[in-house]
Amino acid sequence: MTPPRLSLLALLLSAALGGHAHAADASAKRAITHEDVWLMKRVGAPTASPDGKWAVFAVTDPAYDSKEQWSDLWIKSLADDTPARRLTFSKGGEGALNWSPDSRQLVFVAKRDGDDTGQIYRIDVAGGGEAQRLTTLTLGARQPKFSPDGKQLLFVSDTFPGAAGEDDIKKIAKERKERKYNVRAYESFPPRFFDKWLDDKQVRLFVMDAAVGAKPRDLLAGTKLAALPGFGGGQGDEGQSLDAIWSQDGREVVFSASINRDEAARAAGYTQIFSVAAAGGEAQQLTRDQHSYRALKFSKDGKTLFSLTEAEEPGKVYDVSRIASFAWPIADPAPKILTASLDRSISRFVLPDGGNRVVFSFEHAGLEQLHSINYAGGDLRAEPSLPTGSIGSLSAGGKALVGVWESAINPPEVYAFGNGAPKRLTSFNTERAAAIDWQAPEHFWFKASDGRMIHNMIVKPAGFDPAKKYPLFAVIHGGAANMWRDQFVLRWNYHLLAQPGYVVLLTDYKGSTGYGEEFARAIQGDPLKGPGDEVNEAVDEAVRKYGFVDGARLAAGGASYGGHLANWLQATTTRYKAIVSHAGEMDLVMQWGTSDSIFGREVNSGGPVWGNLPVWREQSPVMQAGNHEKGTGFKTPILISVGELDYRVPANNALMNFATQQRLNVPSKLLVFPDENHWILKGDNSRYFYSEVHGWLAKYLK
Known part of the structure; x- marks a missing residue:
């Protein structure tokens, strides 16, 4: 691929957007300071509502003293130019946002007063009011997703080996807290990750009614899959993650997981696609290769499952990430690779309504810009993007497409994409950035x-x-x-x-x-x-x-x-x-x-x-x-x-x-x-x- 050329139209669009802070009078500017870098507001990835009318995102107001730092959810209309407004007023911050199908409610994960671990909260965006805590699990909850009918929630949590339910988990946690000795014991690799010593908690998928006081059900309890010594998910700061989504009819949960985590010291890890009935039962393995699959998404009609995939080619140190698709339900476990002709790693992709196109960004020569391809894997084309900088997130709701764009001289802001020239929707950092030389x-x-x-x-x-x-x-x-x-x-x-x-x-x-x-x-x-x-x-x-x-x-x-x-x-x-x-x-x-x-x-x-x-x-x-x-x-x-x-x-x-x-x-x-x-x-x-x-x-x- 040759270096990208910046078109005159794109440069004019960028100038019209006010995207480049150096355009102001340089004589009135000052050199950057550490305070400028550290205290710029940190704008998180926006999540578009299913009807395409709203975007919700986190904004962190940083401070040198972490006790003084705040993070809240903000909401921005995608239908008009009214400014974004704060949706929550909680110091601890919120994450893992997910809209209800009717675009009226929002669930998120937060650790608020009385929470030892992150729990799922729900807020009525349309009707207003305070957020309600939906889970009170000893080991917390993460990655919540509404079912297609809005009546249930799918989420990830953990269990201890041998625990039969929440009562057992609570009992084991209490015993471990009160025991006299202090030791870490391991029989598999790795014993630690980044800045954390790992433990023996096991990752699970749960489903519950989307109501206060509802009892979660462990979908993988007692399954042969969960009993495999190599079963698990990707490791993150909050524990292992299982990339899980609902089928469009709400009858199944489809997820990617590893079954060879126990071989991490001697073999490359890979993740396969599985499904389990929302009512429970044995999980079914849907792919049977040694590739990795993640970022699962269904098309609007539920007939196609998309994912990012890496080939995990034996003996090689790197594989580009490509977009794959499967006809649903999966009969042929071999994926169709939509971006096979593109020798670049796909960073993220979304499926806006209408047009049957996958919209994505990929890395190239210091930039992250928008492109799209049709569901059949043809007609690859560039989409309107800013000529500089990087797109750091994407979310689609209805036909709306939103994300975060930034550059070396433009701290992150929320932008609307996909309908002509990109449009900046927020201005949390523009004034401060404009003062810097x-x-x-x-x-x-x-x-x-x-x-x-x-x-x-x-x-x-x-x-x-x-x-x-x-x-x-x-x-x-x-x-x-x-x-x-x-x-x-x-x-x-x-x-x-x-x-x-x-x-x-x-x-x-x-x-x-x-x-x-x-x-x-x-x-x-x-x-x-x-x-x-x-x-x-x-x-x-x-x-x-x-x-x-x-x-x-x-x-x-x-x-x-x-x-x-x-x-x-x-x-x-x-x-x-x-x-x-x-x-x-x-x-x-x-x-x-x-x-x-x-x-x-x-x-x-x-x-x-x-x-x-x-x-x-x-x-x-x-x-x-x-x-x-x-x-x-x-x-x-x-x-x-x-x-x-x-x-x-x-x-x-x-x-x-x-x-x-x-x-x-x-x-x-x-x-x-x-x-x-x-x-x-x-x-x-x-x-x-x-x-x-x-x-x-x-x-x-x-």
Whole structure:
């Protein structure tokens, strides 16, 4: 796919929408601050009502003190231009929104006064009044969905092994809370996930009448499926999830689940599609391959089931996500792949009424824009989108299509799509954004030494003067299956990093998504060196292409996989004056043995750590320590940071990194955040982190 071209019409539409904050008088603007980044209101994904008349979404009003932070639901008419209004007034926040079929009621999950865990609440949007709590389960409830007739709710909750019902669950929870000893015991992998130690709770599907005091029924209780040792769902912050929906006649629940979770340490996981009668009974497996299926949706007439799917090709590190469909009821378990000819990963899709078209977005070269395809898998076409930025969510109700759009200089707002030019529906952040002196990222491509075309973005600082010379800070994205997007970023905000007077370079090295399956798989067997070489080549190209870049003042840094590459650059070159590494891997073998994900690392390196494969040693940064004496690495001053609760890239990597630097007498500083995980998510910690990054760069890029 060639780089996208921005049409004059699209640019005019964007200007008419007021989408680009830099259009105002630059002389009246100021440089971005951490307060600007942190205190921008955080606009959540809108959920359109079935009749297409309303959209409801969460808005978080952030604060540095989490006790002062608020999050509420807002509602916006899709039929007129009346401003959005607040629907709830609760500090704790609400999520997992779902409309009743008649568009009059809304259910959501919240943890309010008296709730130890998240519970399902219902609010009468049409009639008004306070939200009512519908569940009081010991282990909470999540992912609620109204039945097609609006009389029942489907949701996900958990149970303990051996528990026969809620009374047993309550009893076991009480016993565990009161027991004298304290231990975690495991017989399957992984024992922990991101920042949480996992436990033995088992995920289940429940159905209940949509009424206060109704008793939930465990649909999978006593089934052979739930008894399988590998049964489970995707792991998230709130526990495992089962992607479940109602059939259009309300007689069945269709869901995707894994049956090989117990093989996570030695095999790729995959999720299959199942169904179970809404009245209960044994679940039926509907697909019988080793692909993964998720994001299930039925067509309006109930005759077609759609999903996203990944092929989970054996021995490969990455599979693009494609849109699949099945005639319902499923007779042939082989899916029809609608986007088979599109070598891009579909991020999300919706099914607006009328037209028999699937509307979706996919990653490409820093952008997320709208496209559509017909139900037969033909007539792929672009839909009206803004020429820059990224679509971060989509929801369809009736013929209405809403979502969140953002760019690096436009914090997220709710937009209407699908009926001509995109239309901004909210203005929570536009005034604050308009006061900031910032420019949209500039895109450029170059041909790497291996022949691949590499996409990059350049971000310029406030008060930019092309006649001046600026230090370059190459910021490396994580993943590696990820890409830099033209979007407003909280954790590594491009403009805040550039604010002291740096040009920020954002490179999508091989292994990145958004450029096709082969490009993302190209790091297999070459986890650090190849991508690191391309980052270096991107820096060379930026120095050559832009006269305002000072090639004698270079720095590099990143987090997660970006931290891995930052460590690799520090170990293998002395071209940079400073390095910043957050959550960075130092030793491939240690990372394999202590992280919450191991099999994919084996696939990427060609085999297990005991297989005498050279990559485990040759591409571990710590094993390049001999470069110090050669003068080819381990010389650059490095700022190392880590969250103590990070179980994805555990803190032992940072400790090894710091020990290595100190052993070699390299200027180095270690920051350990005791209450942070893989990311720095607390306001004051974030402000301190940015100040340390700025201070480190200033010290060595004078």
